[in-house]
Amino acid sequence: MSIVVTNPPRVARETAEAFAPYGVATVHEAQGRTGLMGSRMRPIYSGARIAGSAVTVSIPPADNWMLHVAVEQCRPGDVLVVACTTDNTDGMFGELLATSVQARGVVGLVIDAGCRDVKALAEMRFPVWSRAISAKGTVKATLGSVNVPVVCAGAQIMPGDAVVADDDGVVVVPRAQAAEVAALSEKRVANEEEKRARLAAGELGLDMYRMREALEAAGLTYVDELPG
Amino acid sequence: MSIVVTNPPRVARETAEAFAPYGVATVHEAQGRTGLMGSRMRPIYSGARIAGSAVTVSIPPADNWMLHVAVEQCRPGDVLVVACTTDNTDGMFGELLATSVQARGVVGLVIDAGCRDVKALAEMRFPVWSRAISAKGTVKATLGSVNVPVVCAGAQIMPGDAVVADDDGVVVVPRAQAAEVAALSEKRVANEEEKRARLAAGELGLDMYRMREALEAAGLTYVDELPG
Amino acid sequence: MSIVVTNPPRVARETAEAFAPYGVATVHEAQGRTGLMGSRMRPIYSGARIAGSAVTVSIPPADNWMLHVAVEQCRPGDVLVVACTTDNTDGMFGELLATSVQARGVVGLVIDAGCRDVKALAEMRFPVWSRAISAKGTVKATLGSVNVPVVCAGAQIMPGDAVVADDDGVVVVPRAQAAEVAALSEKRVANEEEKRARLAAGELGLDMYRMREALEAAGLTYVDELPG
């Protein structure tokens, strides 16, 4: 059955935007090392960071009909998240769709398939994380669904979940935990600030994290030379 | 049998250059979604776009002897297209060969193998599309052929076919159809121009492409909330 | 057994630094096309080139405990070389570790696993060659070893060997041969200088390398047109 859910819950916009200062690595750690998409998801240009509420799409391979349907469901601050029902690298999304979603305030695209017109997208500053760059065109013949739960690049995601993406990859934060995870991310960054200063000053992690005893207990041995 | 065809037909230079304003995605669509090389073919630096007449090379793995033979067959406006008889990522092409082909007016290289000296090539602005970047050196021991039909990254190509490449990939246009495809590309771009403006103004693709009826006929259902 | 060798031999710093002007392709050729890591090892940003003495680490997947141990063993001019006991792409190394090793004078990291915080690392100008970029966090539960012989991305490396890395990849030069290979690299570059000038002036490699006779002997045939 192919459905479009028109009024899913959404993570509050200010909650999603609270992730803006934090990288994907930080957010992923803050929520207990969960929610990360696979490392095949790479940005089409470097330096972008986005955070928003997911509009999810389940789409057949080589067919971008449902992307046009999904556009109508997008609101300012949303991130379009596209999962494909099978492995596919075709260029399902390009300049025209980007123009359309950017006009609706979408902050970026995450697609477990291919993307094209990447030079134009970079010039528009519309960030995309995809598994491939491919000029391969698609048809408009088969339905899918919008705003249903999907698995995208190995991560389970519900419509309205928070999505954070940067040069390190893409992470999903369940809507109900978004505020808490943002707070934990802040704490984590504050904590790292101090550590960075100490490490930059030459203090060793071995000492700062008090690892020496545990390493010795685990059996680590220091020798002067490689044994014969 | 290893042969070098010294006088193959070539797509007319002005025909090849007519592709200059059009991206690979456009050209590929204009000729009915054919001729695209696989998405493993990536540019060594971003932003380049080339169009020219193919000098084809069939080459054994880890051996670049035939590239030296191929150089002599190149003329201004040509694109060197190298297919390997087996999967191989060795660095068959580097700065010296680039210097040599650039001196002959070659506008770029497409190689279904590896490339090296990529920093120098970027500084020379000699664009390369390859499946890998690798410093691995090669030998000069086994023959291949120049200007014979080859399959490169999954695309069939004849010597003298037009080749267009940009950040989205590489597409082959059969020589006999090049003028027509260039004309269709122009039409396509003109057509997209207007669509882009309408989409940027907020019009939905659903309406612009009149998709709503077909979607409904195919059974697409809109619901307010995710069912149970 | 997990050991840390605290006083391995090191390639002399001036010997390692002698590689600075030469690219990986040159060095790899100069030592007889050996020592190259696999082409999956890619720089996180382009344009960097490093040469230094290897501090080697053997590490279990998804666990970066031993990286903290390794930091203490690093001295100015070292390159940290991390081999993983199984295929793994997790983000074992990020901004804090980079801060720490940079404070100790380490010139770069080579890791056959994942790296994260790549935007921050690029801003710090701390170069990394890795098989993946991933935000995936790791644990600190299982020991490995430091300064033992390892196989990294298919290349055998001993602690104290010279490591050279640039946009083309990573090459290992055994410590005992480093001075000789640096000298051979210099000779090779000098030799190429002259060739480049001749090729740029339009001379053919076929003539410059005197290949025509050998090609003919091997059976290469020139024909005017593709045979029917």
Place this chain on the structure above:
Amino acid sequence: MSIVVTNPPRVARETAEAFAPYGVATVHEAQGRTGLMGSRMRPIYSGARIAGSAVTVSIPPADNWMLHVAVEQCRPGDVLVVACTTDNTDGMFGELLATSVQARGVVGLVIDAGCRDVKALAEMRFPVWSRAISAKGTVKATLGSVNVPVVCAGAQIMPGDAVVADDDGVVVVPRAQAAEVAALSEKRVANEEEKRARLAAGELGLDMYRMREALEAAGLTYVDELPG
């Protein structure tokens, strides 16, 4: 947080066993082409078919500690389903664990990682679907969870869902829909029985499925010879 859910709901044993006559392809079609794991999941020997209730495990790479924890949670008719928090091919499961779970009535293992002792497992007739065969040993250092929702080889699965596996792959049927999907599978097989007989007798699918009109409407053209 690492938890073990000791009393999850389970699909009724007779419901799971109702899938026994149906292949994975049939079940996957019967539930609307959903729930299939990725095709990297291959049986270690051919010819086995299983159906049972999932005991799910989320496990770190290269660490099989939680498999020992999971064994205790297994009951007769269960299928152990192991998802790894990152890509990993290590041999997390072998003869001793198989002996243990077989003693508890487990009918098979589905693991998105590696398996070893495959000759012994085949002799025991304990079927395993895995992404790899590898002798690589693992540690017991890091916790995971048992009977929590996981994503395994791209498919979302809850503890107690039905799992069906055969030479074609692995499919997950949500517990609440298992009875209905089994009934639909039966209907589908009955329907295919008749089709098979007609096709074996030489009737064309084009006629049996009445496709000719739709093909013509879509623009399919029959020509006697390939156009020049």
Place this chain on the structure above:
Amino acid sequence: MSIVVTNPPRVARETAEAFAPYGVATVHEAQGRTGLMGSRMRPIYSGARIAGSAVTVSIPPADNWMLHVAVEQCRPGDVLVVACTTDNTDGMFGELLATSVQARGVVGLVIDAGCRDVKALAEMRFPVWSRAISAKGTVKATLGSVNVPVVCAGAQIMPGDAVVADDDGVVVVPRAQAAEVAALSEKRVANEEEKRARLAAGELGLDMYRMREALEAAGLTYVDELPG
């Protein structure tokens, strides 16, 4: 444009059947090491060997509509050869289609995509070479073409070309050269017969092929021990 060519030339049946005694490796060598499909094409069960005339199909991913169209074009002794317009592993072909083509005398399938119902196909002794085994179902929504030139797994193939497949892979022999290649295959096998006997008797290939001189000329050095 989607076309079906209904009356392509075909390699003579007796010519195709002349390949029956020869393996793929032999045929591939006999025609100068050309025509081999990529090694990703694997048989679904071992031990089968087929030779026949190709009915070619170009098909979009995840859509097997055109396979039903192709069945009608098949005659006894044909091999169905399916190329996909993009990388795809879905299970486009299963038991019902196999029943249908087997009823028409087709001797096997070569498909650069997925296959399902593999247990049933093995029991029917209908051999298939595919890039994947997958239960993933497909739609019938988009046209392709039948009996047009295609590139399948990297090999160019025309309708009516001879196709030979066994446990080593799949090779294409152009129709016009089939009789000659079959004759060369016979010669090759006869020649190998004698070599096998001599090698089995302990004669060295070094002597039988008279390699020693060439090896010495190339610089091969024999030493008693590994140099320090």
Place this chain on the structure above:
Amino acid sequence: MSIVVTNPPRVARETAEAFAPYGVATVHEAQGRTGLMGSRMRPIYSGARIAGSAVTVSIPPADNWMLHVAVEQCRPGDVLVVACTTDNTDGMFGELLATSVQARGVVGLVIDAGCRDVKALAEMRFPVWSRAISAKGTVKATLGSVNVPVVCAGAQIMPGDAVVADDDGVVVVPRAQAAEVAALSEKRVANEEEKRARLAAGELGLDMYRMREALEAAGLTYVDELPG
């Protein structure tokens, strides 16, 4: 430099044969989880197990000249171990070479490249572990070396090291440690015998290995139901 070492040390034949009763997983564990080749190395038929002394070969891609050289260096009980200087899947080894090495008493082949004639090899019961099966033929144009240290599928191996291979993969045991590792393997198997009996009788690994306390200390929590 290309050399053939004619008289390398060899692991004693009775020591190598002492590994016969033990699987690769056992041996790999017995020597501290080292020496395993990557899991891409798969047997061409299942059920074989070999143990012998390595004759190592370093070979260029697509060129099997050095295999003919290596044959002469083989003695009864040897295992031929072939590493390729770059990634390659061509069919470097087939029936004729197998006939030749089998005549010299070689017990099997390990090759990090392709193998062909696999049906004939299975009938001859000549076991091969390779990364690919491919009919692709090779040339005899470029030298390599025999009985030098190589890295094969990620494992470092010296001529004369012991090699053990079975359905789980391939492991290398350094010659000097072979007798000790064989003894440790025996101990390990004896130890497992008793464990298997207890597990088969229903005892839990949790109790047998006394894991409960450590799991609790690490923070594992048991709950009756999945928390909301």
